[in-house]
Amino acid sequence: MKVGIVGLPNVGKSTLFNSLTRAGAEAQNYPFTTIEPNLGVAAVPDDRLDALAGVMRSRRKVPATVDFVDIAGLVRGASRGEGLGNQFLGHIRECDAIAHVVRCFADENVSHVHAGVDPGDDIETINTELLLADLATVERRIERVSRAAKSGEKSLVEEAAALERLREHLSEGNPARTFPEREPVEEALRTLITAKPTLYVANVDEDSLAEGDAYSAEVEKVAAREGAEAVRLSAKLEDEIAGLSPEEAGEYLAMLGVGSSGFEEFVRAAYRLLGLITFFTAGEKESRAWTVREGATAREAAGRIHSDMEKGFIAAEVGRWDEVVEAGSWAKAREEAKVRLEGRDYVVRDGDVMLVRFNA
Ligand SMILES: Nc1nc2c(ncn2[C@@H]2O[C@H](COP(=O)(O)OP(=O)(O)OP(=O)(O)O)[C@@H](O)[C@H]2O)c(=O)[nH]1
Ligand SMILES: [Mg+2]
Structure with missing residues (x-):
C-alpha cells in the first residue's frame, strides 16, 4: 500500500x-x-504480531x-x-x-x-486544486478517446460519453470518488487523484x-x-x-x-x-504480518506468501491469533482444537494465523 x-x-x-x-x-x-x-x-x-512472536519465540518479527x-x-x-x-x-x-x-x-x-487556522477553507483550497488537476487529466483523455471513437468502436464511443459525464461531475466540484459510474471510465479513474x-x-x-x-x-x-x-x-x-x-x-x-x-x-x-485485512504466519524462524484485501481466499492469501504456495495449495491450518497466543504454541492450539483445516476457498478473516500446506 x-x-x-x-x-x-x-x-x-x-x-x-x-x-x-x-x-x-x-x-x-x-x-x-x-x-x-x-x-x-x-x-x-x-500488538497481535508482538504477542504471536512472543509465544512462538520467533527469531524475527516482520511487520x-x-x-x-x-x-x-x-x-x-x-x-x-x-x-x-x-x-x-x-x-x-x-x-x-x-x-x-x-x-x-x-x-x-x-x-x-x-x-x-481555518480547516474548512484549507480543505477547500486543496480539494479545488486536486479537482482542477483531475479535470485537466480528464479533458486530455476526452480529446484522445473522442478522436479514436471516430472509428465507431462501441466501447470507445461509450467511454467518450461517460468521460463527458465525469467531466461534468468534476466541474460541479465533486470528487471522482463519488462518480456513480465505474466500468467505462475505469482506466481514467485509476489516474485521478480525487x-x-x-x-x-x-x-x-x-x-x-x-x-x-x-x-x-x-x-x-x-x-x-x-x-x-x-x-x-x-x-x-x-x-x-x-x-x-x-x-x-x-x-x-x-x-x-x-x-x-x-x-x-x-x-x-x-x-x-482500502478494504484491507491482516493475517499472520507464525513460527520459530519468524512471525510475520501480511496484508490482503477483504474477501481474499486462503489460496490467494497463500499467494501473498509465495507463488509456489498458491500453485501447489493443498489446505491451510487456520487459528485465531488470540487463541493461539492463549494456547502458548501452535501444537498446543492444535491439541485444544483451536486450529481448523480449511480449503482453498476459505475466506480469510482479519487476525487469522495460517500455516499453508502445499505441494512444492
Ligand atoms: N505546534 C505544532 N507545530 C507543528 C505540528 N506539526 C508540525 N508543526 C510545525 O510546523 C512547521 C512545519 O512543519 P513541516 O512538517 O515542515 O510542514 P510541511 O507541511 O511539510 O511543510 P512544507 O514542506 O513547507 O509544505 C514545523 O516548524 C513543525 O515543527 C504540530 O502538530 N504542532
Ligand atoms: Mg514538507
Whole structure:
C-alpha cells in the first residue's frame, strides 16, 4: 500500500512523514520546506504480531509495511503552476490512497499561508486544486478517446460519453470518488487523484487529542460528507514519541488521555478505507504480518506468501491469533482444537494465523 501525503505548505506533512517512517526528511517552520518528494516506508504497529512472536519465540518479527510519499505543499493556483506542489502531483497519482493533512493546531510561532487556522477553507483550497488537476487529466483523455471513437468502436464511443459525464461531475466540484459510474471510465479513474480513498488528518494541538476541538470537528464533518475517513493526531507529538520505547510512549499517551498512537489510528483507518485485512504466519524462524484485501481466499492469501504456495495449495491450518497466543504454541492450539483445516476457498478473516500446506 502506498499513501500520498498532501496539504497546504507548513501544516506538518513532513513532520508526520518523519514520525511514520523515521526517514529524517526536513521539516521546518517555513512554507515550501519540501521541494523534492520524500519517499519512506513505515512498519505497521500491531500488538497481535508482538504477542504471536512472543509465544512462538520467533527469531524475527516482520511487520506489514506502508509506503509514504511526502510532497511539496499545494497552494491556490497550483493546478495553473503556482507554487511547487503541482509538479509533484504525478507522484500522488501512483498512490493507492491520499492522506490530506489539515492544520488544526494554533501555535502562533508557525506561520500559516492564509490568514489563520481555518480547516474548512484549507480543505477547500486543496480539494479545488486536486479537482482542477483531475479535470485537466480528464479533458486530455476526452480529446484522445473522442478522436479514436471516430472509428465507431462501441466501447470507445461509450467511454467518450461517460468521460463527458465525469467531466461534468468534476466541474460541479465533486470528487471522482463519488462518480456513480465505474466500468467505462475505469482506466481514467485509476489516474485521478480525487478518485482515491482519502483520509483526512486533523493535525491538532496535544491538548485537543483526547476530546477534539472545533477545528477537528470541522475536518470530521467534511470527511463524513464525502464518505472519507478522518483521524485526529498531533504530528509533533507523534514525532516525539516515535523515538521512545513502546512502554514510555504508552505512558506518555495515557497521560494525555489517549489509548493508542495517532499512527495506529491512521493505519486502521487506511486499512478500512482500502478494504484491507491482516493475517499472520507464525513460527520459530519468524512471525510475520501480511496484508490482503477483504474477501481474499486462503489460496490467494497463500499467494501473498509465495507463488509456489498458491500453485501447489493443498489446505491451510487456520487459528485465531488470540487463541493461539492463549494456547502458548501452535501444537498446543492444535491439541485444544483451536486450529481448523480449511480449503482453498476459505475466506480469510482479519487476525487469522495460517500455516499453508502445499505441494512444492
Ligand atoms: N505546534 C505544532 N507545530 C507543528 C505540528 N506539526 C508540525 N508543526 C510545525 O510546523 C512547521 C512545519 O512543519 P513541516 O512538517 O515542515 O510542514 P510541511 O507541511 O511539510 O511543510 P512544507 O514542506 O513547507 O509544505 C514545523 O516548524 C513543525 O515543527 C504540530 O502538530 N504542532
Ligand atoms: Mg514538507
